[in-house]
Amino acid sequence: MEAAEETKDTQRLELNGPVPDFEAMTTHGPIRLSKWNKGKWVILFSHPADFTPVCTTEFMAFAKLEDELGKRDVALLGNSVDSVYSHIAWVRSIKENWGVDINFPIIADLDMNVAQLYGMLHEASSATAAVRAVFFIDPKRTLRAMIYYPLNVGRNFDEVLRVVDALQTVDKHGVACPADWRPGDKVIVPPPGTVSDAQKRVADKSLEVTDWYFSKKEV
Known part of the structure; x- marks a missing residue:
C-alpha cells in the first residue's frame, strides 16, 4: 500500500x-x-x-x-x-x-x-x-x-544541437524528422488519415513518395 x-x-x-x-x-x-x-x-x-x-x-x-x-x-x-x-x-x-x-x-x-x-x-x-x-x-x-x-x-553535444534543430523544424513546418536527421536533410510528411487522401498522396508529384504512408520532402 x-x-x-x-x-x-x-x-x-x-x-x-x-x-x-x-x-x-x-x-x-x-x-x-x-x-x-x-x-x-x-x-x-x-x-x-x-x-x-x-x-x-x-x-x-x-x-x-x-x-x-x-x-x-x-x-x-x-x-x-x-x-x-x-x-x-x-x-x-x-x-x-x-x-x-x-x-x-x-x-x-x-x-x-x-x-x-x-x-x-x-x-x-x-x-x-x-x-x-x-x-x-x-x-x-x-x-x-x-x-x-x-x-x-x-x-554528445552534436546530438543536443540536433535535437534543438529537429524540434524547431517540426514546429515550423508541421513535419517529422527521420532517424539520423540533420538540417538540410529531407523530412517526413505526416501520413494521410483517409483512403481518399492516401490516393492523393501516392499521386503527389511534389513529394518523394515511397508508399502512401511514407513520403519525404525538402524544407
Whole structure:
C-alpha cells in the first residue's frame, strides 16, 4: 500500500506536458524559471558535481555551443547539488586552466529542490549527485525532449544541437524528422488519415513518395 501511495504522489515529467516552475539561486543571482528568458527555448541540464573531470569537459562543450544555441533562441541553465560558491570557484578554475568562459547561470541546488522536481536524482546511481540529464523546454514552458546519461559517460553535444534543430523544424513546418536527421536533410510528411487522401498522396508529384504512408520532402 505504501509503495502504491508513493508512486501516486511522485511527480512525473511527461513529454509535451508543462514543466515544474521553481525559484532558485544561481551564479547570476536569483531566478524564477517561468520568468527567466521568457519567450525563449531553455535547455535545463544537470551535472553530478563541480570540480570533476567529465563535468568539466561538458561545461566547456556547453560553453562552446552557446553561440549556436543563441542563434536558435535557446538559453542554457545548469544545475547541480553544489553551493553557489563552489560553482563560482569552478567557473573561475575553468577560465584559468582552459581559457573557457562559462557565461550561462548555474543553479545552486543544495536543498535538491530542482533535482527532485525534475527527476535528476536516481538513487541506483547516487542519492546525492544528479545524473547527466538534459531537458529541452520550449517557449511555452512545455517539455519537448529529455535525455539522461550516466555519471561516468559524457554527453554528445552534436546530438543536443540536433535535437534543438529537429524540434524547431517540426514546429515550423508541421513535419517529422527521420532517424539520423540533420538540417538540410529531407523530412517526413505526416501520413494521410483517409483512403481518399492516401490516393492523393501516392499521386503527389511534389513529394518523394515511397508508399502512401511514407513520403519525404525538402524544407
